[in-house]
Amino acid sequence: MKNNRNKWFGIVKWCDDDITEKLIQLDIEPTPAHITAIRSLCEDNHYFTDAMIETGWSVMEYLIDEATKSGKIVQSKGESSYGKM
Numbered sequence: 001m002k003n004n005r006n007k008w009f010g011i012v013k014w015c016d017d018d019i020t021e022k023l024i025q026l027d028i029e030p031t032p033a034h035i036t037a038i039r040s041l042c043e044d045n046h047y048f049t050d051a052m053i054e055t056g057w058s059v060m061e062y063l064i065d066e067a068t069k070s071g072k073i074v075q076s077k078g079e080s081s082y083g084k085m
Helices: 016-025 032-043 046-070
Strands: none
Touching: 016 032, 032 046
16 A cells, blocks of 8 residues: 555653653652663563553554444445455
């Protein structure tokens, strides 16, 4: 399926300011040592990346369901751009 849109969308990027904000929300002092420790845990932990991906799939499925219910997309029972369904 070809289109003129960018290939990638929904890209998540995190920075130290995000860690600082979350630490403050949790009433934890955002010291440089705390920020470095959390950043290292996130960078070295596949669960962090896997959880973001899984959340993205769940949100996408929800949005497809909502679009189907509202009639924005229609489930086809015949041909698609990928062949017979």
